[in-house]
Amino acid sequence: MDTTERTEQALAAERRRRELLEAAERVVLRDGPGASMNAIAAEAGITKPILYRHFGDKGGLYAALAKRHTDALLASLRAALDAPADRRTRVETTLDTYLAAIEGAPQVYRFLMHPADSASPGEQGFDVGRHSAPLLRRLGEELAEVIAERVDLGADCERLARVWGHGIVGMMHAAGDWWLGERPCGRDELVRDLADLLWGRLAAAGNREGGPGF
Amino acid sequence: MDTTERTEQALAAERRRRELLEAAERVVLRDGPGASMNAIAAEAGITKPILYRHFGDKGGLYAALAKRHTDALLASLRAALDAPADRRTRVETTLDTYLAAIEGAPQVYRFLMHPADSASPGEQGFDVGRHSAPLLRRLGEELAEVIAERVDLGADCERLARVWGHGIVGMMHAAGDWWLGERPCGRDELVRDLADLLWGRLAAAGNREGGPGF
DNA sequence: ACACCTTGTTACTTGCGGTAACTAGAGTCT
DNA sequence: AGACTCTAGTTACCGCAAGTAACAAGGTGT
Numbered sequence: 001m002d003t004t005e006r007t008e009q010a011l012a013a014e015r016r017r018r019e020l021l022e023a024a025e026r027v028v029l030r031d032g033p034g035a036s037m038n039a040i041a042a043e044a045g046i047t048k049p050i051l052y053r054h055f056g057d058k059g060g061l062y063a064a065l066a067k068r069h070t071d072a073l074l075a076s077l078r079a080a081l082d083a084p085a086d087r088r089t090r091v092e093t094t095l096d097t098y099l100a101a102i103e104g105a106p107q108v109y110r111f112l113m114h115p116a117d118s119a120s121p122g123e124q125g126f127d128v129g130r131h132s133a134p135l136l137r138r139l140g141e142e143l144a145e146v147i148a149e150r151v152d153l154g155a156d157c158e159r160l161a162r163v164w165g166h167g168i169v170g171m172m173h174a175a176g177d178w179w180l181g182e183r184p185c186g187r188d189e190l191v192r193d194l195a196d197l198l199w200g201r202l203a204a205a206g207n208r209e210g211g212p213g214f
Numbered sequence: 215m216d217t218t219e220r221t222e223q224a225l226a227a228e229r230r231r232r233e234l235l236e237a238a239e240r241v242v243l244r245d246g247p248g249a250s251m252n253a254i255a256a257e258a259g260i261t262k263p264i265l266y267r268h269f270g271d272k273g274g275l276y277a278a279l280a281k282r283h284t285d286a287l288l289a290s291l292r293a294a295l296d297a298p299a300d301r302r303t304r305v306e307t308t309l310d311t312y313l314a315a316i317e318g319a320p321q322v323y324r325f326l327m328h329p330a331d332s333a334s335p336g337e338q339g340f341d342v343g344r345h346s347a348p349l350l351r352r353l354g355e356e357l358a359e360v361i362a363e364r365v366d367l368g369a370d371c372e373r374l375a376r377v378w379g380h381g382i383v384g385m386m387h388a389a390g391d392w393w394l395g396e397r398p399c400g401r402d403e404l405v406r407d408l409a410d411l412l413w414g415r416l417a418a419a420g421n422r423e424g425g426p427g428f
Numbered sequence: 429a430c431a432c433c434t435t436g437t438t439a440c441t442t443g444c445g446g447t448a449a450c451t452a453g454a455g456t457c458t
Numbered sequence: 459a460g461a462c463t464c465t466a467g468t469t470a471c472c473g474c475a476a477g478t479a480a481c482a483a484g485g486t487g488t
Binding site: 053 | 465466467468469
């Protein structure tokens with residue numbers, strides 16, 4: 001039981017695990033989130049119990065599957081948030097990074113965020129919500145940190161930053177979700193419009209003539 | 215088969231349906247969204263097939279269950295949106311209405327929005343996401359309408375209004391969700407902070423000293 | 429008396445998540 | 459060499475929930 005052999009086996013196990021994850025991803029992207037463990041095992045060329053040995057349960061498999069993508073997304077968003085540029089540019093870059101990510105891999109996105117949708121209807125999906133929500137929460141917290149450390153808010157700055165962090169992430173997520181479904185405009189326009197919203201254009205705009213006068 | 219009798223029976227059927235829905239709600243609020251059709255039927259004092267005759271499948275039952283609450287919520291939000299007051303007040307009132315609703319019935323809220331969470335873990339929840347998302351979509355569209363008809367945006371006004379509608383709804387939803395979980399502050403503070411965000415305070419705030427200078 | 433709908437039942441099928449118990453092969457200790 | 463163990467793999471099963479088929483009973487019209 002010398003170390004080299006141990007690590008060798010450990011590496012082999014990890015490789016296997018990656019293979020399984022890739023098979024799972026293939027199935028899940030093909031059949032939707034309702035894919036059964038049997039189907040995933042079959043795609044990987046093995047049978048169920050091995051999956052359970054590797055991932056504990058279905059949630060574990062899914063969590064591992066989700067982690068790969070969320071980690072990558074978080075990394076690029078962090079980069080955009082930390083870029084040396086003025087605030088408006090940074091906001092736009094970050095929005096654009098997120099939207100580009102979900103635009104580039106909508107299958108993955110739908111899998112992460114919308115359990116029940118994709119693939120044949122009538123399927124009872126994964127309990128995916130349990131994993132998309134944490135992603136958004138983490139995002140909100142990270143954004144809050146950046147806001148708190150960069151923007152000069154008055155008293156209660158920490159609470160304000162967190163409220164804004166989660167609020168902005170929610171705005172980005174909801175708008176992105178809608179946009180991805182309807183594609184009513186180009187990505188750049190969406191980015192500009194959202195940034196305008198955050199820049200107070202809603203407050204600055206005048207009232208429509210003929211309205212109730214407010 | 216005269217009409218009076220027909221309607222009488224139809225009314226009886228509707229009453230029954232409401233009773234079933236109430237039973238279902240009781241169970242779902244007690245056991246979480248993983249409640250089985252058997253359990254619901256038992257609570258209603260009958261057996262499964264009747265539920266299926268009334269609601270088609272589990273999704274149908276859930277849709278009916280969700281409709282009751284979403285309709286009520288939508289109605290009060292519409293009222294807040296249409297109130298005769300200046301824009302900032304209207305925004306704050308609407309936010310407060312939403313937050314008060316989810317604060318007042320968090321069980322219902324969690325059921326509508328967060329399938330997998332509540333109740334014992336390891337449950338495979340409803341495919342609830344399929345019903346919460348439409349609610350948010352409808353909300354976004356309604357808000358977009360109000361914005362488009364009340365606020366004077368320039369060209370592309372319709373697209374802008376829809377982007378903002380969905381964005382603001384998402385902001386409200388995400389912030390509310392986070393707030394409901396952590397309760398970091400009072401409702402009024404949250405409302406004020408979110409309104410401040412929409413009023414451009416993020417853009418107006420200065421940079422923190424010691425930061426990278428942007 | 430007979431055919432009818434509605435409401436309800438029991439008993440079943442199907443399919444999935446998850447597990448127990450066993451097998452084959454490869455490396456290790458004595 | 460032969461016993462020991464560890465690991466990837468299997469088959470065969472359990473429990474449970476969704477959904478369905480087939481049947482039973484009570485009121486109603488003809």
